[in-house]
Amino acid sequence: MQQSHLNSVNETDNIKLAIIAPDGREGMFMHARECAEARIPFLFDPGQGLPMFTGDELLDFIDKADYLAVNQYEAQLLQEKTNLTLEVLASRVKALVATKGAKGSTIYTNGQRIEISCVQADALVDPTGCGDAYRAGLLYGITRGWDWKKCGQLAAVMGAIKIASRGGQNHRPDRAEIADRYEKAFNEKIDLS
Template sequence: MPTLICGSVAYDTIMVFPDRFKHHILPDKVHMLSVSFLVPEMRREFGGCAGNIAYNLHLLGGEPVIMATVGQDFGPYAERLDALGIRHDCTRVLPTHFTPQCFITNDLDDNQITAFHPGAMSESHDNRFDHVEGLTLALIGPDGREGMLARTRELKAAGIPFVFDPGQGMPLFSGEELLGCVAAADYLAMNDYEAALMTDKTGKTLAELAAMVRALIVTRGADGSTIYVDGREIAIPAARAEAVLDPTGCGDAYRAGLLFGIERGWDWETTGRLASLLGALKIAQRGGQNHRFDRASLAVAYREAFGCELPAW
């Protein structure tokens, strides 16, 4: 069953600052902030929310279809996707633009300072998915503003259930626009910071937002996650990571687990635990798409993390 993943495909330039940002940012001087961080460690990775989610869903055995707008420099990424067997026939190349670029600096506390150049992503509203047969589920992640609004209308009109995951794109929308997207969606996924921003912008409580969708998922980093469904709050524990090396892409890995569980009709406890485990597996590796697992190793890790069995598929 193909799953449409709408959002960014980007190159991530990831740098590590071997100290803590808080030691170098003076709270009483933020109105005139001018800081420079020496970053002796730097690498370039394949990333973007859509690319990362698709990578994890593919590892699980799903059939992701990436829908993104990219630029003249997309060639190496396309070759990688082809080698992995991940569909990108909904990806449109604009030769006059760059592929989106993300510049990320992490400190020793895993805090991040990120600069993002959208490039071709700003033209995502012209993409189409009507040639993809058998779509039963989709996710709308951070993308160009008009593209996110267009996908919301199109998926709703086509009757395809979807997860609305506004992420870093949330500041692009008014409270009224966000409520319109939530009302059209079947599922809403955010981290705890984004959830606070959503409630502030819309004037709705989490309980009120949860009542508008089949399920509301809020991730809380090392504190696990909460799934609001049918008037209940299901607490999902965080799986213990073998190492904490790089948080980049952890939320995307979590969302792949959500999509996989939803596709298979699993209960929310099982789905949430799988999502949590994928986040833990990712954080133990650098980059958004360098971790590996198969069904057998995933089943063992799930049992060790939660003391119960992962359903077979």
Template sequence: MRTLICGSLAFDSIMVFQDHFKHHILPDKIHMLNVSFLVPEMRREFGGCAGNIAYNLKLLGGEPVIMATVGEDFSLYADRLDALGISREAVRTMPGSYTAQAFITTDLADNQITAFHPGAMFFSHENDASQARDIGLGIVSPDGRDGMLSHCRQFHAAGTPFVFDPGQGMPLFSGSELLEMVELADYVTLNDYEAELLQARTELSLDALAARVKCLVVTRGEEGSRFYVEGRQIDIPVVPAKAVVDPTGCGDAFRAGLLYGIAHGWDWEATGQLASLMGSIKIEHRGGQNHTPSRDAIAGLFKATFGKTL
């Protein structure tokens, strides 16, 4: 099944400052801050929620189709997607724009200073989710504000089941807008903080929100995840990782497992278990797309951990 993944594609430039920010920022001079950090270590990662979700779904043998708006500097990422066999037929280049980019400087205490340039994400509403061909399932993940709203409406109007994944885009919307997108969706996925924020914005409990969709999923870090479905709750344990290296992109890997299970008609327990496994595999590697297990390797881990066949 071809799955349309609406969301961001981005470059992440990650730099390491070999000291502590606090040694170079004078508290009584913050009103006139002017600092420079030498960062001899730097790496550039391929990221964005749509890119990360599609990457993980492809590892599972799924058929992701990315819908995103990118800038004129996208060629390196485009070459990567082509090499991975991930369709970019619904990726649109916006003239005069940069691809979304995050510039992250980390010190030795893991404090971070981040600057994010959304660039071409501002134009995500110019893509129409209903125009993508042969799509059986979709997801609306963090993207430009207007794009997220319109893509939810387009999926619903086209009769295509989809997952609403507001993520870090949630503060962009009013309570009524969030409730509209929940009611248009078939499935909703959140982390525990987002779940609290959604309840506060909509003034509805998780049980009340879950009653509006087929399934509402809340990830809870080390406590695993909870699936709210048909008036009951299904708790899925976290899969212990060999090493906790970097949580960046773990939520996106989880969502890829969720999409795979939905696309293949799995029950919610098995779907949650696969999603949990994908998050565990990712957390053992730095960056959102640097883990490279084969599908057979994932299947072997799934069998060994849960006794189930991929």
């Protein structure tokens, strides 16, 4: 991770969407700057990297980002560091997504709050990686141009599937299983083809 600044965003063509998640400090700055210059929308996911940055540095990332995602602890720390509330921070991006573990998640967008409920898991085996699984669903929905409720609901399904298996991301659900879980949880059809 400390070598991440050796990878440049500019080495890859046709990037439609990026995520800037915990990485080397220098790499995170560089990738945010490169995405902004190339007009590549990105989700800023400071995660456990949050303590590396000052409030002003975090605001600089947020102003470059289209989307921001944090868990409950990170939301608290981000508000303390920037001296801004989640509502105010949300007004600086297209959407701010705050996950709340078993209490689900809230998506702040367009001056509104969309509450996404948690999906019932088959078993509570290992919560590590729920945040990443959730983000996978979110990014998938964003690339498809879905509305925020649908993006958040798919994200919640991915989090619930994750928690039932051990390890960060060792599980391999297929599209049919994910669609089935989504349809059962939310009583709506979803096309993942």
